[in-house]
Amino acid sequence: MPSPSDELNELDELADLDRRHLIHPITEFRIHEVKGPRIVTGGEGIRIELADGRSMIDGFSGLFNINVGHGRREIGEAVAVQMQKLAYYPSFWDFSSEPAIRLAERLARLMPEGSELDHFLFTTGGSDANETNFRLARLYHAVRGETSRQKILSRRSGFHGITRAAGSATAIPAYHVFAEPDPLHLNTAAPYCHRCEFGKTPDACALECAEDIETVIAREGAESIAALIAEPILGTGGIVLPPAGYFERLQAICREHGILFILDEVITGFGRTGEWFGMQKFGLQPDLLSLAKGISSGYAPLGAVALRRGVYETIRDDSPRGLPFMGGLTYNNHPTSCAAALANLDIIENEGLVENARTVGDYLLERLHECFGAKALVSEIRGLGMLAAIECTEPGTLDPIDGRPMSFPAAVAKAAFERGLICRALWENVALAPPLCTTREEIDEIVTILAESFEVAERRRESR
Numbered sequence: 001m002p003s004p005s006d007e008l009n010e011l012d013e014l015a016d017l018d019r020r021h022l023i024h025p026i027t028e029f030r031i032h033e034v035k036g037p038r039i040v041t042g043g044e045g046i047r048i049e050l051a052d053g054r055s056m057i058d059g060f061s062g063l064f065n066i067n068v069g070h071g072r073r074e075i076g077e078a079v080a081v082q083m084q085k086l087a088y089y090p091s092f093w094d095f096s097s098e099p100a101i102r103l104a105e106r107l108a109r110l111m112p113e114g115s116e117l118d119h120f121l122f123t124t125g126g127s128d129a130n131e132t133n134f135r136l137a138r139l140y141h142a143v144r145g146e147t148s149r150q151k152i153l154s155r156r157s158g159f160h161g162i163t164r165a166a167g168s169a170t171a172i173p174a175y176h177v178f179a180e181p182d183p184l185h186l187n188t189a190a191p192y193c194h195r196c197e198f199g200k201t202p203d204a205c206a207l208e209c210a211e212d213i214e215t216v217i218a219r220e221g222a223e224s225i226a227a228l229i230a231e232p233i234l235g236t237g238g239i240v241l242p243p244a245g246y247f248e249r250l251q252a253i254c255r256e257h258g259i260l261f262i263l264d265e266v267i268t269g270f271g272r273t274g275e276w277f278g279m280q281k282f283g284l285q286p287d288l289l290s291l292a293k294g295i296s297s298g299y300a301p302l303g304a305v306a307l308r309r310g311v312y313e314t315i316r317d318d319s320p321r322g323l324p325f326m327g328g329l330t331y332n333n334h335p336t337s338c339a340a341a342l343a344n345l346d347i348i349e350n351e352g353l354v355e356n357a358r359t360v361g362d363y364l365l366e367r368l369h370e371c372f373g374a375k376a377l378v379s380e381i382r383g384l385g386m387l388a389a390i391e392c393t394e395p396g397t398l399d400p401i402d403g404r405p406m407s408f409p410a411a412v413a414k415a416a417f418e419r420g421l422i423c424r425a426l427w428e429n430v431a432l433a434p435p436l437c438t439t440r441e442e443i444d445e446i447v448t449i450l451a452e453s454f455e456v457a458e459r460r461r462e463s464r
């Protein structure tokens with residue numbers, strides 16, 4: 001039996017090895033070498049365990065992705081069975097595997113009635129799902145003779161990943177430091193009412209943010225634009241819900257100009273909004289769809305693209321003979337990841353987690369309004385399903401508190417961490433995205449910790 005001091009030594013050694021050899025995303029190398037890692041050793045339900053013995057509520061589902069919560073043995077078992085049978089074989093050419101076939105058929109049944117999204121390619125995550133959709137959108141136009149349609153539009157505050165093309169579609173300036181976006185990517189307005197780019201209030205809104213795409217089209221020429229990509233709810237951009245009628249207008253403009261509509265449901269898919277897909281909530285009819293995160297709840301890396309039948313058939317029928325679809329990553333349609341996804345979908349279905357996200361999500365929003373609605377430093381509270389944000393600004397303005405971007409939300413998140421809750425600072429927002437299996441009692445626990453943490457951050461600020 002290792003003694004407690006052996007375990008401590010091992011932990012110190014691990015932390016030291018991490019500092020010396022492991023690179024962490026969104027981390028400043030020099031600070032990490034001093035602070036070292038927070039090693040996560042286990043997880044059960046909505047909680048994770050840290051190596052120092054602390055149990056934390058995972059109020060952000062990892063990165064918006066652990067929809068069914070931690071420690072789901074069913075998924076582990078499905079993965080082990082598949083790995084022992086066939087861990088991996090490529091799906092290039094005509095090779096296939098049962099989990100990929102079953103998952104594609106199951107997703108075709110899960111897609112909203114009338115969506116005609118019925119062909120799937122599985123990717124390793126969200127960025128490559130978007131990259132693949134850009135390639136497919138351009139291919140669709142090219143085989144119809146419109147090779148000039150190369151540009152991709154995305155909205156300011158949109159996040160679509162970090163690889164070259166997906167990263168270029170991401171329209172958040174912080175992600176472009178030392179990395180200019182690809183010039184084929186152009187931006188249009190964000191539907192961020194609280195920070196309306198056009199200075200409008202909801203009562204005077206004429207959906208200028210949707211109309212803005214017409215300005216971009218007039219400037220660039222519709223014949224140069226392949227697709228527009230959009231998230232149903234801006235996720236990393238700050239959990240921002242669109243105004244009524246926005247997507248209707250956006251889709252109509254795209255249709256009118258022959259621009260394909262790529263819907264990025266990497267966060268909103270698989271129950272997070274209280275519907276299986278965000279497109280059901282907002283009446284969306286994408287030509288191409290990107291999925292990831294909740295598709296496997298993070299138990300194995302996986303994403304997907306889905307094509308509307310008409311898009312698929314055009315590529316099938318109009319491609320020159322002898323020209324295959326020249327996309328393809330080694331791990332497309334990965335059998336083990338697809339097996340994880342099938343077991344994950346069983347849990348979402350059998351435990352009614354979509355319904356739970358809806359009702360418990362409503363409760364979360366109600367509790368946030370109750371606890372934070374009257375705070376001077378809170379300018380807006382937003383959310384849908386298991387997604388919520390408290391926007392914190394200088395009273396009466398949209399400015400960062402004390403003129404220091406992100407510092408107040410980060411102070412709240414830090415105080416919450418000290419009290420056993422993981423939430424995130426997203427720009428000027430404190431953001432939550434708990435697993436879909438979270439109960440009302442657990443929401444009470446989350447909100448209690450958050451309220452205390454908010455007060456701690458307020459006091460720390462006053463005493464500075």
Ligand SMILES: Cc1ncc(COP(=O)(O)O)c(C=O)c1O
Nearest residue numbers: 125126127159160161235266267
């Ligand atoms: C909406 C959206 N699209 C795409 C991505 C990229 O996904 P991945 O990190 O799996 O590449 C993310 C990641 O957070 C996302 O939130």
